Amino acid sequence: MPDTGPDAPGAEGACEDTSLAVMEDSLRHGRRVAVIAATLFQDLMELHGLSDEWGHRLHHAALLHDIGFVEGKKGHHKASMRLIEENKDLNLSDEERLFVALLARYHRKAWPSRRHARFAALKKRDQEALCKAAAILRIADALDYGHAGAVGPLAVTVRKRRVILAVQCRSDCSAEVRRVGEKSDLFRHVFGRKVECLSLHD
Helix, strand or coil: CCCCCCCCCCHHHHHHHHHHHHHHHHHHHHHHHHHHHHHHHHHCHHHHCCCHHHHHHHHHHHHHCCHHHHHCCCCHHHHHHHHHHHCCCCCCCHHHHHHHHHHHHCCCCCCCCCCCHHHHCCCHHHHHHHHHHHHHHHHHHHCCCCCCCCEEEEEEEECCCEEEEEEEECCCCHHHHHHHHHHCHHHHHHHCCEEEEEEEEC
């Protein structure tokens, strides 16, 4: 019987290859999410009123939000936060790195909460801004749910009670459309508008 345990020849290299593949996928996904987030940030400017500084923070968070996957899927948002906080090579100030880390932490699962020590320590205006940016990031992430670049260009229309996202699909993007519905809860809470996602095909 061949030796397939952790001490088997080549096992360590196989693990390294897997980790590298996970990291590469996370970064490719992050680049796509960053492009989508930039479009949403720009087209929703009148709604969110955030400064360019927050656009910069959102960009970095979009790029790095899934790096925690190198430690496994479960709790990867918290792992991403920790890895970003600990990385002094990101060319960000300590404050900027904290904001980026928190945005990565809140791209999924729990909303920002004053029960969370790092969030609670922020000034009120920064808490409000971070909630807005996190709401945008969650939708951008949903639009590349399959990590396959299924969604192409999108058009954003802001109405009184809803925001309409018309997305051009490169392939089947039904999962992305469904995921937007699931991850737009924070957006609806923060901005008081429902998000509707419409898929357009060539």
